[in-house]
Amino acid sequence: MGRVVFFFQEALRALKRNGAPSLAAIVTTVVTVVLLGMLIPIFQTAQGKSEEVRDQLNVQYALYDDATKAEIAKLRGELEGISHVASVAFISKSQALKTLEGELKDKTIVEELHSNPLPNSFEVKADDASNLPAIREAVFPDGTKGEAISPIISNEFDRQQSSAKIEQVTSALKIVLTVITALLVLASLMLIGNTIRLSIFTRRREVEVMRLVGATRWFIRWPFMIEGVVVGFAGGLVAILILWLGKITIVDPLSDQIGVLAAQNNSTLGFPALIAILFAASIIVSTIGSGVTLRRFLKV
Numbered sequence: 001m002g003r004v005v006f007f008f009q010e011a012l013r014a015l016k017r018n019g020a021p022s023l024a025a026i027v028t029t030v031v032t033v034v035l036l037g038m039l040i041p042i043f044q045t046a047q048g049k050s051e052e053v054r055d056q057l058n059v060q061y062a063l064y065d066d067a068t069k070a071e072i073a074k075l076r077g078e079l080e081g082i083s084h085v086a087s088v089a090f091i092s093k094s095q096a097l098k099t100l101e102g103e104l105k106d107k108t109i110v111e112e113l114h115s116n117p118l119p120n121s122f123e124v125k126a127d128d129a130s131n132l133p134a135i136r137e138a139v140f141p142d143g144t145k146g147e148a149i150s151p152i153i154s155n156e157f158d159r160q161q162s163s164a165k166i167e168q169v170t171s172a173l174k175i176v177l178t179v180i181t182a183l184l185v186l187a188s189l190m191l192i193g194n195t196i197r198l199s200i201f202t203r204r205r206e207v208e209v210m211r212l213v214g215a216t217r218w219f220i221r222w223p224f225m226i227e228g229v230v231v232g233f234a235g236g237l238v239a240i241l242i243l244w245l246g247k248i249t250i251v252d253p254l255s256d257q258i259g260v261l262a263a264q265n266n267s268t269l270g271f272p273a274l275i276a277i278l279f280a281a282s283i284i285v286s287t288i289g290s291g292v293t294l295r296r297f298l299k300v
Contacts, residue, residue: 021198022231029235029286030242033278037243039184040274043177057129059136060091060157062119067152072120075150079124082138084131089123096121119154224290232286236279243278247271 061079063072072090079088091099096118124139126132140148140156210219 022227024198025231025286026235026238029232029282030239033236033239033282034242035184037239037274037278038246039181043181046173046177057132058123058125059132060121060123061139061148062121062154062157063152064154065119067120071150071152075152076122078149079122079139082124082135084127084134085124086127087125089125091121091123093118093120121157225287228287228290229283231290232283235286236282239282240275240279243275 063075067075076088076090079085093116097116100118124135126135136156138149139153140146
């Protein structure tokens with residue numbers, strides 16, 4: 001017990017004596033944790049939004065007006081039997097007109113129609129947006145100008161005209177955000193490690209003297225590792241306070257007005273869990289960084 005108290009006393013004494021390097025390590029930890037605390041929710045929100053857009057992509061098939069209920073039911077079964085089809089929904093003429101009216105800014109356009117020009121249709125959704133081309137090919141084996149799998153299909157139409165482009169953009173967005181997150185995590189680890197290395201480098205003579213007088217490696221290492229715990233704890237605590245203030249003063253008040261900010265409330269990793277992970281990571285990285293960096297100075 002006495003040795004543990006001694007290690008803590010030595011660590012606190014060293015932090016006071018080496019104020020500038022210790023402060024630099026704490027500031028580096030704060031900046032790193034704040035950046036990660038901002039980027040991770042952004043990454044989750046962007047990924048969630050891209051998945052939401054992908055899930056909304058579908059292809060629709062217009063039906064001839066003289067199609068019978070039996071033919072429609074048969075076609076539904078055929079569409080549901082196609083590989084990668086997640087769901088098939090029948091859209092009646094009245095439903096299609098109501099949807100069109102809701103999307104138009106000028107409601108008088110629909111009111112002036114003497115009849116409903118929209119056809120009955122089937123809305124087909126894929127289990128993944130990337131499988132939509134395969135479904136199109138299965139319904140129109142010879143292309144949209146050829147014959148369909150059923151004679152009651154009039155034509156194919158896609159309400160998301162740029163579905164292929166949306167698919168490409170969302171896929172690219174996920175890759176870019178993943179790469180950015182990985183680079184930031186790697187840069188953060190290197191930045192914290194270099195700052196700790198600088199702090200220990202200023203005290204290398206002290207370590208060398210302790211080794212020459214017979215101190216064991218772990219006897220020297222423990223105070224430095226405790227310093228890492230203190231630096232990580234202090235830096236993580238300040239960063240969490242900054243993130244919490246930003247959440248209650250900026251993010252939460254604007255969530256009702258900005259959909260992207262509101263989406264972070266539904267992310268798989270909630271704010272308390274994110275804070276706990278970042279806080280634990282700041283302590284662990286600082287502690288391990290201190291112990292690993294010290295190894296080169298223990299070789300005397």
